[in-house]
Each structure stands twice: as structure tokens, then as C-alpha cells.
Amino acid sequence: MSRNEKGTLVRPDPLPASASRPVVTPLSPAVVYASDTPDMLDAQYDGDLSGYTYSREGHPNADVVAARVDEMEGAPHLGVITSSGMAAVTAVLLGLTQAGDHVIGGNTLYGRSLRMMNEDLPRLGIATSLVDPGDVEAVRAAIRPETRLIMVEVVSNPTLRVADILGIAALAREAGVLLVIDNTFTTPASFRAFDHGADIVIHSLTKLLSGHSDVMLGYVAAKDPEINDRLRVFSVTAGTTGSPFDCWLAERGMLSFGLRFDRAQATAARLADHLAGLKGVKRVIYPGRHDHPDHARAEALLKGRYCNMVSFEIDGDRAAANALARGAQGLSFAPTLGDVGTTISHPLSSSHRALSAPEQAALGMTEGFFRVSVGLEDADALCAVFSDAVAAACGA
DSSP states (O other): OOEETTOOOSSOOOOOSSSSSSSSOOOOOSOEEEOHHHHHHHHHHHHHHHOOOOOOGGOHHHHHHHHHHHHHOOOOSOOOOESHHHHHHHHHHHHSTTTTEEEEEEEEEOHHHIIIEEEEEIHHOOEEEEOOOHHHHHHHHHOOEEEEEEEEBBTTTOOOOOOHHHHHHHHHHHHHOOEEEEEETTTHHHHGGGGOOOOOEEEETTTTTTOOOOOOOOEEEEEEHHHHHHHHHHHHHHBBBHHHHHHHHHHHTTTTHHHHHHHHHHHHHHHHHHTTTSTTTEEEEESSTTTTHHHHHHHHTHHHHHHHOEEEEEESHHHHHHHHHHHSSSSEEOOOOOOOOEEEGGGGGGGTSSSHHHHHHHOOOOOOTTEEEOOOSSSHHHHHHHHHHHHHHHHH
């Protein structure tokens, strides 16, 4: 311990060295890191030495989580951990474009991504076009000389439509524009986006990868090292770095990801078939079902791993929707997905509430439309809960 003639210094030397190491990644909440000299600090910023300076610029827990997702996705460079999935989307849309540019988005993107494209980018002089990601010719028709990127989800939120990723990837290469894939729903367990032509991959780590509804984080990584650096610099400048504690929790959740994914998707397939047989259910949307409009494409892309999400629509108005939410005893009605417990969400009152009525209608959003994120419950018990919930809605 360092001492001087006036007593113990406020900041003593680091903890004693140990011949052993912790089994669990330590939580490192430090905001600032000390270097020995200005030369050492220069060497760190120049990349000649590895190390940390200020936690907004990176910290150990973020790098541990990024490395885990990098391995899952096959990312060639250390990804960027952001404070949310939308922070990762923002890093791409604002960090890589400028006034006069044009971007193309799938018209089935997550509601806040759609809002950013409809309202925020045009306000900044960045033109946008929204197209059906299942129609490559529609995407082709939208490309302009000033188009910089195309952003799509593999499986859309919450309509569960499947994009023609292979066709769009070939088109993006032909046109010389970046292909950005939001792989949150499918996760690398179903689909490795870099292997299928993505230039940039986005995740909301808040969802299935972390899996416990106690983390708010995002991830973005680019194949090109220069673009990857631009994403990192923008995130550092915007101050969207994820917190050490959230990263520490996310790593814990990711340790069980494979087991959770397999269990949840098996139950999701069972629930989808069960819902399809219930009186009062107008339609069930699940990529693994043969009646899904994109089933053949889903089968080719996802190889039978269709994820844990099921959407369905009931007959009825808001009163019926309220009755279904109340009738789903023991399940959380919450605007999230990927928890260990099953959650039910209602897009019109949550993720897609910011869209206009015509935009909602174009996506098939009605008062009776629900999205289910299947968790780890017993499949028989979960089906019984939904039988009761649908029956309550029918009686509303």
C-alpha cells in the first residue's frame, strides 16, 4: 500500500496479485483507468498498447460480451456494445450516412426503426425508402445513385415475415451498397448473417441472447474494419456505451443461451399448432408452419430453427384484447421478448403505436393482433393458459 508522511493515500495500489483467477468474469464498474505516463496513454490511443482509458470508450465487461457475440456471428472484428438495440441501429443510420444520402429499409422493421426512417432521417436530410424485403425487385427499384445501405430483419418484428436475404445480398453486392441485417429475432443459433452476405450485423442483446429481462444492451459489428471503427467512434461520441453491470448480466445470460433457445423454440412450434386449432383465432403466424407465406424461404434459410416467436390474431376489438391479456394468467403482458418466461405483447399499444393507422393496417396490425415470446414453461401448461385466454377474449 502506498503511503506518504501524511498517511495513507486516497487511491491505494491495485488489489494484490493472485496466482489463481476468478471463475466468473469480474464486474469492473470503474469509470476511469490510470496509465503510468503520457507516453503510455498515447500508445493506448494509438493502438500500440491494449488497455482502457475511460469507460465510455470501452471497458472489460463490454469487450467480454462483444467477443462472445463475435464468436457466435463469426464477426471478423470486435463488435461494439451499445446501450440498447436502438442505439446500435442509430450508430448505423447516423454514423454511416450524411445529408444527401439515401437508405432503404424493410417495411416490416421494428416500429422504432421505422419511426427513425420515417421521421428522423428525413429531418436530417437523409432520404429513405421502405420496401417489402421479400420482394427483391421492389428493393432493386428503390436503389438510387445516392443509396448507401439497405437494412432488413431476417424475420420481422412482429409479423414474422421472412426476408429474401440471399436475393437482397446479391443485389447489394451488385449495387455496391451496404447490407445491414438486424438478427435479433433469429439470433446466430438460427442464422449467421455474415455467412449470408451481411456487411453489418445488429442485435438487441436485451432480448433472447441475454434472456432475463434485466439487461438493456445492443451490439453492432461490421465486416470492414474501417466501417467497424466508424461505428465505434460514433457510439463513443454519442455516449451510447453499455454499462459494465448490464454487460456482466448479459454474459451470465448468454452462458445458457443455447439451452434456452432449443427449449423455447420447440415449445413455440407446439404453441403455434395449438393456437391454430382454437376457436376465435383468425390466423397464426409462425415460420415453421406450412401455412406461413414464407415457409419455404424460412426452411431454406433457418434450417428448421425457426426461433421462439409466435404471432396470432383473434376476432375482436380492444375489449377482446384486454380480456385476452387478463385471461393469460401467470404470463406477463409486456413489450419485450426473449425472457425465460413467456411474454405477450400487443403491437398496437406498444412497439407500433407510433405508426399511423394506415401504416399499422398495411402491416396487418389490428386490435386482435398479439405477439408471443415463448419462454421455458412446460408446453402443456402454456397451451392450457392460451386456451383460457382466447376463450376469455371470445366472451368479452
